[in-house]
Amino acid sequence: MDLHELLGARRVLQAPMAGGASTPALVHAVDGAGGLGSLAAGYLSVEALAERISGVRGLGTDVFGVNVFVPSGAPAPVSVLDGYRRDLAAESVRHGAEVGPSTYDDDAWDAKIDLLVGSPVSVVSFTFGCPSTKVLERLRDAGSATVVTATTVEEARTAVARGADGVCVQGVEAGGHRATFDPARGDDRPLLSLLPEVVGAVEVPVIAAGGIMTEEDVAAALTSGATAVQLGTAFLRCPESGAQPAHKAALADPSFTGTSLTRAFTGRPARGLTNRFMTEHPDAPAAYPEVHHMTKPLRAAAARAGDTGGMALWAGTGFRRARELPAADLVAALREAAVSSGGPRPT
Ligand SMILES: Cc1cc2nc3c(=O)[nH]c(=O)nc-3n(C[C@H](O)[C@H](O)[C@H](O)COP(=O)(O)O)c2cc1C
Structure with missing residues (x-):
């Protein structure tokens, strides 16, 4: 799977969200609207992950990602x-x-990689670190594109040096865990400050994540050089999201x-x-x-x-703008902005 082509065609990615939010129904709805959905492997047993992957395929979606926590x-x-x-x-x-x-x-690392090598998905992404070249090669040989999440230019360079096909830049605005390889050496940069530096430092496609909620945010990230955008918090209130009802309600509760x-x-x-x-x-x-x-x-x-x-109650800084609407409608609106933003076209 050529990542540049895939991201250029899809442009809007639904972030993998461990803890239950990224359901097969959400991934399927995002795919149906022309975006790219992802399952989260984090905290799941291998059996549960295999079941969710089958769940997505059973709904008729074949192009999607799976995200794995690096020990x-x-x-x-x-x-x-x-x-x-x-x-x-x-x-x-x-x-x-x-x-x-x-x-x-280690969150069943070896078993999850073996599962994904044996039953490949379009994209395997990683957070909390960068896998070895050997692991990235095994996945690529199996037919998957690989993406490593980075919070600094140095992390992005490490990912590319080890053979990642793409980098997801996570700004400090992002909901959920910081992807930082070593939290003791964390560097919490806003997305639009870090993104152009990473785009200038690596030759692979770059996905922008963190605080992207609206059509304007999508346009800003794409014009800063991202090939695609990835949103998490914006999807939490969608009916297809598996976030707990109390979590969904809290996102709209003025007391937060x-x-x-x-x-x-x-x-x-x-x-x-x-x-x-x-x-x-x-x-x-x-x-x-x-x-x-x-x-x-x-x-x-x-x-x-x-x-x-x-x-x-994981949420990014843009949580106030999380809309309660079907995922397909959200993706359609954001993709429209992506197409008209004038961002760079894939070559
Ligand atoms: C509830 C929740 C769970 C998340 N779980 C994961 C995960 O399992 N793996 C991962 O790489 N990122 C995870 N993230 C982070 C997203 O990939 C992404 O960086 C973030 O959602 C982007 O910022 P935004 O929430 O402001 O859109 C999670 C985010 C949220 C809100």
Whole structure:
């Protein structure tokens, strides 16, 4: 699959969203409107991922992406994890749920790559790091184009040097996790400042992500050199999105007035609507994925209770402009802007 051609034809990408938002129905609706949808492999078992891939194909969509979390970091010291476990005690009491185990794992990396090599999809994208040349080659040989998410020029150069077919530039405005290879060395740049630098530094197609919500945002990213745009938050309120109903409602609730970057929920910086859990745990340790596993039962209990103060309400800075409309209508409007923006045409 030639990535330049695919992105040039589609232009509007629905971001992979781990945690349930990227359903097969959403990917299918985006594809039907001429965009490119993606499933998120993050947090899923291999079996569940295989089921979702079959789900998309079963709906009649063959061109779509799958996003995989690259294992990063090292297990955190037990003393650090025990300290955070103590900090979470009050959360545990609040909804009667135990803090989860502080497990370190690689999110079934090898098995997910094997699955994607054996049952190739159009595009395999990565976040949290850059796979080895060998992994990128295996996927390409299987027929997939590969994309690595970058938050700095250096990360983009590393991705291309290892053989990625494209780069997704993630600005600091983005909802969900920062894609940063090493969060300790994070550099949180706004999209439109970072994008032209990456476009100038690499020869592969560049996808722009972070805070893109409207037709004007699409035009701005394309005229800054992006080949395509990728939106996450803009799709969260669509009926096909699998985001929790309380999450969808919070995006339109005037009592949420902004977003923040936090490690409180997962141990890796991520952007969501600023809520009680975030503000009460400002010093959460850099311990991913252990903190994710620890807070998971607490977040699930908060969701069951409809307590948006205890949920991870991932959202980008543009959340106020997230529209409640069918994904196909959103893609159609944004693609119209992409076509008339005068952005560079693929060669
Ligand atoms: C709920 C949610 C979940 C996300 N999950 C993933 C993921 O699994 N993999 C990934 O590469 N990016 C993920 N992202 C980030 C998106 O790929 C993208 O960078 C971001 O949505 C762009 O910013 P925007 O939300 O302002 O459009 C997620 C974003 C959101 C809002």
